[in-house]
Amino acid sequence: MQKQQGLTRFPQGSVGELWTVSYPLMISTLATLLMLFTDRIFLAHYSLPALNASVNAGTLAWAFMGGFAMVTAMSEVFVAQYNGSKQHLRLGIPVWQMLWACAFSLIFFIPLAIWGAPAFFGGDRYADLEIKYFRLLMIFAPSYAILTAFAGFFIGQGKTQMMIWLAIIANVFNILLDWLLIFGVDGWISELGIEGAAIATCFGYCFESIVLAFLFLKKDNRLNFGTAQWHIDWAEMKKCLKIGFPQGIFVTLEIIGWAVFYWMMTALSEMHITISSLCQSILIFFSFFCDGLNRGSAAVAGNFLGAKQPQMVYKVLRSGVMLLIPFSLSTSLIMIFYPEIALQIFFFENGTLSQIVSIDSLKMCLILSFFYLFFDGIRWVLGGLLTAAGDTLFLLVFGSLSVWLFLLAPLYWIVVKNNLAVEYAWGLAAIYSFVFCAAYYVRFRQGAWQKIDLVTPSHTEAQWPTLSDESTPKDPTA
Numbered sequence: 001m002q003k004q005q006g007l008t009r010f011p012q013g014s015v016g017e018l019w020t021v022s023y024p025l026m027i028s029t030l031a032t033l034l035m036l037f038t039d040r041i042f043l044a045h046y047s048l049p050a051l052n053a054s055v056n057a058g059t060l061a062w063a064f065m066g067g068f069a070m071v072t073a074m075s076e077v078f079v080a081q082y083n084g085s086k087q088h089l090r091l092g093i094p095v096w097q098m099l100w101a102c103a104f105s106l107i108f109f110i111p112l113a114i115w116g117a118p119a120f121f122g123g124d125r126y127a128d129l130e131i132k133y134f135r136l137l138m139i140f141a142p143s144y145a146i147l148t149a150f151a152g153f154f155i156g157q158g159k160t161q162m163m164i165w166l167a168i169i170a171n172v173f174n175i176l177l178d179w180l181l182i183f184g185v186d187g188w189i190s191e192l193g194i195e196g197a198a199i200a201t202c203f204g205y206c207f208e209s210i211v212l213a214f215l216f217l218k219k220d221n222r223l224n225f226g227t228a229q230w231h232i233d234w235a236e237m238k239k240c241l242k243i244g245f246p247q248g249i250f251v252t253l254e255i256i257g258w259a260v261f262y263w264m265m266t267a268l269s270e271m272h273i274t275i276s277s278l279c280q281s282i283l284i285f286f287s288f289f290c291d292g293l294n295r296g297s298a299a300v301a302g303n304f305l306g307a308k309q310p311q312m313v314y315k316v317l318r319s320g321v322m323l324l325i326p327f328s329l330s331t332s333l334i335m336i337f338y339p340e341i342a343l344q345i346f347f348f349e350n351g352t353l354s355q356i357v358s359i360d361s362l363k364m365c366l367i368l369s370f371f372y373l374f375f376d377g378i379r380w381v382l383g384g385l386l387t388a389a390g391d392t393l394f395l396l397v398f399g400s401l402s403v404w405l406f407l408l409a410p411l412y413w414i415v416v417k418n419n420l421a422v423e424y425a426w427g428l429a430a431i432y433s434f435v436f437c438a439a440y441y442v443r444f445r446q447g448a449w450q451k452i453d454l455v456t457p458s459h460t461e462a463q464w465p466t467l468s469d470e471s472t473p474k475d476p477t478a
Contacts, residue, residue, distance in 0.1 A: 026153060027167055027288075037285045041281075043194060071247065084307040097232070132198075154215075331370060372429050378437050379437040
């Protein structure tokens with residue numbers, strides 16, 4: 001078995017295979033999320049207003065950044081299915097279409113940075129800090145989408161090992177820059193506070209994008225996988241956007257829903273938003289496992305679907321759940337049995353957390369956050385499988401409605417209207433996660449996703465060359 005051959009040598013859907021593909025993605029995601037988590041830790045030591053502002057502004061910014069990145073990440077789905085169907089010379093084409101989409105996205109993100117920031121946050125408790133943070137993240141937003149577009153080329157083939165070291169190096173840079181830019185260095189670097197946190201995180205995304213671009217354009221990839229096919233292919237772009245936009249809009253609306261959640265917490269009290277900020281920061285940190293498993297499941301399932309083996313997708317689901325169980329047991333140690341470990345991370349210069357919030361309330365919210373994370377992890381695996389099949393319209397319709405119907409509406413009428421404790425808010429979040437997971441499972445069991453065909457060539461696309469494992473690579477420029 002040759003690792004660099006990726007999923008062309010992995011046809012089993014076993015726990016070991018899914019782990020082999022997913023764990024580098026988990027580490028890569030962990031490094032990406034650790035950038036945000038590190039920002040929160042440094043900002044928690046810098047000032048409480050900076051921490052809370054980063055949660056409010058960062059959540060909304062991530063709605064746009066993450067939503068658009070989900071669109072460009074659809075390169076992974078098409079690469080996986082082309083790889084499974086042995087149309088290897090087409091692997092670079094969907095990546096380039098998503099890169100073109102990133103270039104066009106500047107038309108959206110630049111005005112959003114200039115005029116959107118004051119429109120969203122003007123008059124808020126932390127308005128000045130939120131505007132600065134949001135504006136910088138929007139200016140650099142395409143860099144994260146470019147990262148996911150390039151990453152899709154390697155993930156779709158199961159070639160994920162190199163992403164471990166890339167993510168680690170990028171995260172080291174981010175931690176160093178966080179320390180230097182947030183607090184400054186007397187006589188050398190000005191203290192930038194929350195702006196420094198945004199700059200450090202965006203630099204990490206840009207660094208990873210540049211390295212992946214270099215690897216993507218290597219001669220071997222140009223010859224064997226069509227990565228030199230940089231021209232716009234409107235038919236291919238249409239297919240990518242048709243699958244990607246529902247997923248992207250869903251992610252955007254869901255995260256906007258969570259932004260509204262934190263705005264409600266801010267309106268209730270500083271204690272509500274502070275506890276929610278800490279719970280969200282810990283959830284962000286632990287979600288690396290779910291995100292990596294989501295992308296790994298999509299890559300493995302996409303190869304099976306490209307090879308016309310939909311029955312193997314059910315085995316991928318079982319493997320994903322089996323991997324989630326030991327992870328959940330591990331997280332329960334910190335979030336349920338020994339929450340002091342998590343609480344000690346956030347120690348403010350002006351005193352301990354006990355001087356700011358109720359520790360008992362915080363511990364209960366961590367327990368509720370654990371149940372939220374458990375059900376959300378299963379939902380992420382199911383979402384990866386449905387995305388691999390192209391069943392993203394369901395994700396858009398149900399996902400977009402559920403956050404408003406099953407989370408925000410009860411939150412407003414039960415918690416906000418009655419000024420209840422923050423524990424009730426996170427209890428509703430746990431219930432919402434269970435309902436969301438159950439709906440995904442019902443959709444998956446219905447099997448409508450098996451009827452979707454993403455890679456059968458159309459009349460014009462049939463003229464493109466394919467490259468099987470037995471073919472001899474040829475230089476397209478010869």
